[in-house]
Amino acid sequence: MRVPTYLALSYLMASSAAHADEASLSGSVGIETRTFFQSPVRAEQISGSPFSITAAPEWQWDSDDRRWTVRVSPYARIDTREDDRSHLDLREASVEYYGDDWDATVGIGSVFWGVTESRHLVNIVNQVDVLEDIDEESFLGQPMIRLGAQRDWGRLDLFVMSGFREREVKSQDARLRPFVPIVDDAGFESAAKHASVDIAARYSNVIGDWDIAVSAFQGISREPTLAPTATQGQFRPFYNQISQVGLEAQYTTGPWLWKLESIVRGGQGKTFAAAVGGFEYTFYQPWNTDADIGIITEYLLDDRGESAPLTPFDNDVFWGTRIAFNDTQDTSLLLGGVVDAENASTSVRLEAQRRVGSSTLIEVKAQFFSKIDAADPLVAFRRDDHLTIRLARFF
Amino acid sequence: MTIRYIIAMAAAVTLQLSPQAIAQENDAKANAIALQSDRSDNGFGQNVAELKMVLRNAQGQETERTLEIRTLERENDEVGDKSIVLMRTPADIRGTAFLSHAKLTDADDQWIFLPELKRVKRIASSNKSGPFLGSEFAYEDFTSQEYGKYSYKFLRSEACGERTCDVLEREPRYAFSGYSRQVAWIDQIDAQYRKIEFFDRANSHVKTLNFGDYRLYQDKFWRAHSLEMTNHRNGKFTALIFGEFDFDQSLSARDFVKGSLARLR
Numbered sequence: 001m002r003v004p005t006y007l008a009l010s011y012l013m014a015s016s017a018a019h020a021d022e023a024s025l026s027g028s029v030g031i032e033t034r035t036f037f038q039s040p041v042r043a044e045q046i047s048g049s050p051f052s053i054t055a056a057p058e059w060q061w062d063s064d065d066r067r068w069t070v071r072v073s074p075y076a077r078i079d080t081r082e083d084d085r086s087h088l089d090l091r092e093a094s095v096e097y098y099g100d101d102w103d104a105t106v107g108i109g110s111v112f113w114g115v116t117e118s119r120h121l122v123n124i125v126n127q128v129d130v131l132e133d134i135d136e137e138s139f140l141g142q143p144m145i146r147l148g149a150q151r152d153w154g155r156l157d158l159f160v161m162s163g164f165r166e167r168e169v170k171s172q173d174a175r176l177r178p179f180v181p182i183v184d185d186a187g188f189e190s191a192a193k194h195a196s197v198d199i200a201a202r203y204s205n206v207i208g209d210w211d212i213a214v215s216a217f218q219g220i221s222r223e224p225t226l227a228p229t230a231t232q233g234q235f236r237p238f239y240n241q242i243s244q245v246g247l248e249a250q251y252t253t254g255p256w257l258w259k260l261e262s263i264v265r266g267g268q269g270k271t272f273a274a275a276v277g278g279f280e281y282t283f284y285q286p287w288n289t290d291a292d293i294g295i296i297t298e299y300l301l302d303d304r305g306e307s308a309p310l311t312p313f314d315n316d317v318f319w320g321t322r323i324a325f326n327d328t329q330d331t332s333l334l335l336g337g338v339v340d341a342e343n344a345s346t347s348v349r350l351e352a353q354r355r356v357g358s359s360t361l362i363e364v365k366a367q368f369f370s371k372i373d374a375a376d377p378l379v380a381f382r383r384d385d386h387l388t389i390r391l392a393r394f395f
Numbered sequence: 396m397t398i399r400y401i402i403a404m405a406a407a408v409t410l411q412l413s414p415q416a417i418a419q420e421n422d423a424k425a426n427a428i429a430l431q432s433d434r435s436d437n438g439f440g441q442n443v444a445e446l447k448m449v450l451r452n453a454q455g456q457e458t459e460r461t462l463e464i465r466t467l468e469r470e471n472d473e474v475g476d477k478s479i480v481l482m483r484t485p486a487d488i489r490g491t492a493f494l495s496h497a498k499l500t501d502a503d504d505q506w507i508f509l510p511e512l513k514r515v516k517r518i519a520s521s522n523k524s525g526p527f528l529g530s531e532f533a534y535e536d537f538t539s540q541e542y543g544k545y546s547y548k549f550l551r552s553e554a555c556g557e558r559t560c561d562v563l564e565r566e567p568r569y570a571f572s573g574y575s576r577q578v579a580w581i582d583q584i585d586a587q588y589r590k591i592e593f594f595d596r597a598n599s600h601v602k603t604l605n606f607g608d609y610r611l612y613q614d615k616f617w618r619a620h621s622l623e624m625t626n627h628r629n630g631k632f633t634a635l636i637f638g639e640f641d642f643d644q645s646l647s648a649r650d651f652v653k654g655s656l657a658r659l660r
Contacts (some may be wrong), residue, residue, distance in 0.1 A: 026489055062660050069660050096658070112513040137512060155654030206504070211517045238428050241640060253519040254502065284522035293523060328450050328458045328529040330488065358458070361487045394486030 027057035028361075030392035036175055038383040046173050047076045050081035053334045054392075058092075070098040077131070084171035085131050102149045108141035112157075112170040113202060113215060115250045116276045118318035121259045122246035124217050125200060127165040133388075134176050134367070134381075135349070140152045140165045161198040163221050169237065175294060180226065180235050180382045187227055187238040188220070189267075196220060196241075204248075213248040225268060242267030255282045259298070269307025276300045279316070289362030294322040296336065308379045315341045329355045344371035347381075363390040371374070401642035418548075425547035425563045429579075432586040439616045441467045441646045445483070445638040450530055453630030460484060460528060465644070467651045475499055475541050477651040481659060495520070497536045499543040500568045508656045515656050524573020531602060531626045531633040533573055540579075540588055544568060550578065555589050585609070587617045602626050612640055617644050 035049040058073040073092040079085035086197030111125040119136075126139035134247035149156050169184040170177040174223030190196040198219025205212060244265040251258040265380035284300035286293060298318040302311050320336025330353075337348040350366040365388040372382040420559040467477040474597045475497025482491040490510035494501045505520040545565035552561050560580040569576055575598050580590040587609055593602040608620035612620035622635040649655060 026486065028487070066660055098658065098660070110513050115516070116513075150649050150652060155652075204654060211653065230419045240528075250517055252504075252519060255519050257519055258518070280519075281520075282519050284525055290526050290529075292522075326519075326526045326529055328452075330485075330529065345581050355485055355487060359486045392487070394489070 023061040028392045028394045030054040031388040034388045037385045046081050052079045082174045103147040115248045116261045119276045159200040164194040175384045183236045189241045211250045215246040217244045240267045269305040272304040274302035290326040292324045296320040312377045345372045345376040346370040359394045361392045421549040425549035428561045429547045436585050442640045442642045443644045444640045447636045451632040531624045567640040
């Protein structure tokens, strides 16, 4: 039998199979440029191509018996132009315990809830890191105690959280920020402010072709409203106490994924409901290619009142396509747009990525705003079309 | 080989059965061989192995991935095994994990964990014939050789290396398989698969899989440590090179559910 040279590698691998009781360091460092195509709405906002350096190391230790995991993952960005886009955050710094019948996390953690693509309505534990992007897919670490149980009846997680993380306020020179000046001096409904205690619970289960979850949250809203300050025309973030229940459902059949997320929230003016639902359909290897092409359509509805934080997603349609090229470099592309059903305001986003070599990722993101109505919350971004190119080295 | 088979063959010879009856008997023989191979793995419980995936294109350029596979034996003959594939390299997809609950004649249930967002997604898996991780293995080639996934026909016995193999033709029972049929070589000593040829829907021979470096665990369970897939259509090649299989991890059904996917370690 032919003996390929790489067979020798298998012996190296066999000897390094044990991962327990040893620390591992992984993560990435990246460089990024973001180019804005138009001059800004306001003179003090930056223009051109700001440049950033990012670092996201992750250190992890697993005990020999696999009962304990310690995880520390800081995140840092240094931006050369926008004053306050440079920031440092502890995404995770936690101890996890895995028992036979239950598991727990103590420390700073990250948790994601949700099924839909265009908006993450139900997701509430972690504050959005708005300095990273406007896609609400980066989050700040949240101090928590989590208790979970995985049983025959499904999974239940209980959360007690304190040490509230405010949504960062962008500096006056930043792009992709609201028109009005906002001072970084948040107000709180709760007298305990950051020290007040939030609680949450989520039950999830898989029943045949259905993946469902219901959740409840009581505590500080992650989304602030804007409150006027003593200075005319100036605002500050204000954080209400809210109660929110959420529903996530996905029905999977053949090439179809049907998805729904919905919330009901009280505490910011009138109690309101919001939902996002739709489908993703996948064409497998069309035209004799290796690629999978998914078509995504979602409808977004939100009936929040004027006392609630602004949202552009009051009555919108999302369409998108996702292409996975299934190549050795894991090339993928996502193109999507959200169109307001009432005023036709449109935002379009393109995300593409491909590995070059064995551990470098090149990522391109483009965001365009079109036909933005003067009454739409996106109006502040109307001249903020931009292209982000990121090169990240993973280790 | 079963006693029933021997009696039936004797009957066929003495009674000079019709060609149809002989064909049926060949199917029975093929079923018995495939079932014996399937049964040889009964009772393994669970195992964990690291493996390297070497992808080579027609120009000879190689790229590599390393992954860990955790397998939990099926509960019964009506379903397939449960498995978790955990990516280790390339580093940018480290920690990405696939959980699947295999079905024999239906779409599997599959979830993916994306570590960057800590997000678990149920994914559509009705198509099992796409390239798995950019390799020449389709997802359906990658999963285990469960008896109930196919219907069988006996073709012949012939030498395969130093051994003698029974050669079976098998037809996927899953309606959306990428293959019209496969031809499989099972050795007569240990009842393990040695080679499989894959024929696409147009019945052309598209790929060949060779199994090698079989090692015996616990005096009972054979595991191939080298799987080499050659794609005859595009000239590409993928090798899976396994490290030692570990049968002693304390994994349970609870480790193979969606709710545990975000807490792999």
